[in-house]
Amino acid sequence: MAEPAPEPDLQDRNCRAKGNGFLYNDHTVFPWFHSAVREVPTETFDILDCRGVKTGEIIARDEAHRTGVWHGAFHCLIIYEREGKGYALFQKRAVQKKIAPGKFDVSVGGHYASGEDAEIAGPREIKEEVGLDVQFADLVPLGRRVFVYCFTPGITEHEFQDVFLLYRTINPEDLALQREELDGVIEMDVEEGIALFSGKQAYIDAALIRADGFTERVLVSAHDFVPCVDQYYLKLLSLGRQYAKGVRDLLII
Secondary structure (H helix, E strand, C coil): CCCCCCCCCCCCCCEEEECCEEEECCEEEECCCCCCCCCCCCCEEEEECCCCCEEEEEEEHHHHHHHCCEEEEEEEEEEEEECCEEEEEEEEECCCCCCCCCCEEECEEEECCCCCCHHHHHHHHHHHHHCCCCCHHHCEEEEEEEEEEEEECCEEEEEEEEEEEEECCCCHHHCCCCCCCEEEEEEEEHHHHHHHHCCCCCCEEEEEEECCCCEEEEEECHHHECCCCCCHHHHHHHHHHHHHCCCCCCCCC
């Protein structure tokens, strides 16, 4: 009878114990999910302190959302003009998402994997989610947003979000949408969106371009968006309107 294979040596895995976690490739990972060291989580985030500075520790995605540690994310609103009117693109989050399933949010959004920043993750996220090739220099920085989400039982999201505009002439029906992340996108008239989020209108009519390629008209309310307390979408649309009018200074979220 063959003897069982020995457990892999920790040093061979470039991994050693450190406190309640493990040090892997010079990063601390919390927690280790199994008694035996057999695998490293496939998706990890850099842990940030309360100032948004990396602590040098990393954490698995699900554990970050369970414990509510601070981590980083990329956000981008795509704006464009057609026939003299301004439009903004908002994504409809896939119904299978753990956080805010089926809600509308900015055109593109995603977490930074450990070691990433906006310059690396931004163009990648835009390509993955909507199929557009962009350079980081194409993005208009609006600053950093502090975001807390606690509306799903068992999940607490504490994010520092780096927020950008992308001014690009597009046809939403030509976008290659990532079905795993998006159920579709809505094309919102910027002026109608400002009226919606400022409380002047309860609903607006918008085109929903679904990930399966079909387009339909839908009624959208502010309650259909990811919950927030900072008038985020109103601010974004206002900044997008200013940028489209040629304003380039003091565009701050």
